[in-house]
Amino acid sequence: MQAWLGKPGFLGTHGTFGADLSFMLALVFTLLFLWGWVLARKGKGSHHHTVTLWAMVAMLVYFSGYYLARNLGVLALEGKEGFGGSEELYHNVFLPILTVHITVVALGLIMAIYMIILGFRAATTVEGERVLSDVQLTLTWGGVLKIVLWALGILALIFVLIRLGKGEFTLSWGLVIVYIVGLIIVLVVLMLEKVIERIWPDGSRRHRMLGRFTMTLFVIALITSTATYVMLYILYPAKTV
Numbered sequence: 720m721q722a723w724l725g726k727p728g729f730l731g732t733h734g735t736f737g738a739d740l741s742f743m744l745a746l747v748f749t750l751l752f753l754w755g756w757v758l759a760r761k762g763k764g765s766h767h768h769t770v771t772l773w774a775m776v777a778m779l780v781y782f783s784g785y786y787l788a789r790n791l792g793v794l795a796l797e798g799k800e801g802f803g804g805s806e807e808l809y810h811n812v813f814l815p816i817l818t819v820h821i822t823v824v825a826l827g828l829i830m831a832i833y834m835i836i837l838g839f840r841a842a843t844t845v846e847g848e849r850v851l852s853d854v855q856l857t858l859t860w861g862g863v864l865k866i867v868l869w870a871l872g873i874l875a876l877i878f879v880l881i882r883l884g885k886g887e888f889t890l891s892w893g894l895v896i897v898y899i900v901g902l903i904i905v906l907v908v909l910m911l912e913k914v915i916e917r918i919w920p921d922g923s924r925r926h927r928m929l930g931r932f933t934m935t936l937f938v939i940a941l942i943t944s945t946a947t948y949v950m951l952y953i954l955y956p957a958k959t960v
Contacts, residue, residue: 725737728740728952730742730743732948732952732953732956733951733952733953733956733957734948734951734952738948738951738952741781742944742945742948744777744780744781745781745940745941745944746941746944747777748774748775748777748778748781749937749940749941749944750941751770751771751773751774751777752771752774752778752831752933752934752937753934753937753938754770754774755767755770755771755774756930756934758770759930764842764848764849764850764851765847765848765849767849768838768842768849771834771835771838772835774831775831775832775835778828778831782828802950802951802955802957803955803956803957804950804954804955808955812950813947813950813955816943816946816947816950817943817947819939819943820940820943820944820946820947823936823939823940823943824940824944826936827933827936827937827940829908830929830932830933830936831933833908833929834926834929834930834933837856837922837925837926837929838926840856840922841854841856841922841923841925841926842926851922851923851926851927852922852923853921853922853923853924854921854922854923855920855921855922856916856920856921856922856925857916915929
């Protein structure tokens, strides 16, 4: 797979096939999320629900592929190896853009999952159309913890199956740290939920307000992703000997 992903890309740039595929997949799921947002603003709740779920599936496929291939995408390039520009441009322009991109993608992934769950909790069906309800949503630790444990168990199983498929079952310290950090992030989000309940107690307003924030993250992610791709594979590709 590594050799296949390292072949020349299909977008006519200096990017590899993996880099081009990564960029296109990120573009697809980001645009799907934005399309779903537009549908929500037009009051088309059922269409918004369907498109957003497909966007979520596309995003999870993308991140699963990234995890499986490791070098899928521009972020897999280590250090300055893939950047052909000057040191000043790398440190003052490229690296800050890349840092912002990684940050908003991480936040966007968390918020996307949270918003999907919130959408199911806050929506109801009226005459065949999904609409948001003003019902007050309260976090019940017993039920939520069960969901979280089941979700973490399923994710752990998926990761184990992926590693078995690659013939790798041993866990490195780096990977263990990533898993621990991921668990901490989940717990922090659950704690923040109690704060959010007090700010926006009704599910309808909470979903709309946090939806705007999440879509802003995806817009920034799309802009920074495009910027890093252009700089890496069009403007300043790595110099080959």
